[in-house]
Amino acid sequence: MSRNNLIICPIHMKGNVMMCDNYRAVTLLYAIYKILANILYAIYRWKTYATRLKGRPRVRWEDGVRNDLRKMGVTNWRQRTQERKQWEEIIEQAKTHKKSCRAERRRRRKKIFYM
Numbered sequence: 001m002s003r004n005n006l007i008i009c010p011i012h013m014k015g016n017v018m019m020c021d022n023y024r025a026v027t028l029l030y031a032i033y034k035i036l037a038n039i040l041y042a043i044y045r046w047k048t049y050a051t052r053l054k055g056r057p058r059v060r061w062e063d064g065v066r067n068d069l070r071k072m073g074v075t076n077w078r079q080r081t082q083e084r085k086q087w088e089e090i091i092e093q094a095k096t097h098k099k100s101c102r103a104e105r106r107r108r109r110k111k112i113f114y115m
Contacts, residue, residue, distance in 0.1 A: 006027040008026070008027055008028075009026050010023040011023065065077075069090070072090075072097055
């Protein structure tokens with residue numbers, strides 16, 4: 001777009017409305033371009049708030065499994081993974097253990113909510 005295509009809108013600034021010196025000429029297209037430029041600049045400057053930390057995760061999946069098995073009192077879990085039947089039993093115990101933990105948390109929340 002060139003300057004010949006701009007729309008000039010007079011805006012009254014101060015004083016007598018009948019005098020031309022009391023008006024300021026504003027180009028509407030320039031204002032729109034300025035608004036869009038500010039929006040694009042804000043998008044360009046934007047940074048994510050939640051970023052993943054670099055490096056190894058502090059807690060691995062295996063650490064979570066190890067902690068759950070420790071809570072359940074399971075020893076020699078690496079050897080038991082090799083024996084399919086024993087490992088299936090341990091998994092079923094873990095599932096019921098997690099369900100009971102969730103139910104206990106729900107009960108606590110309800111108790112706190114209704115007190």
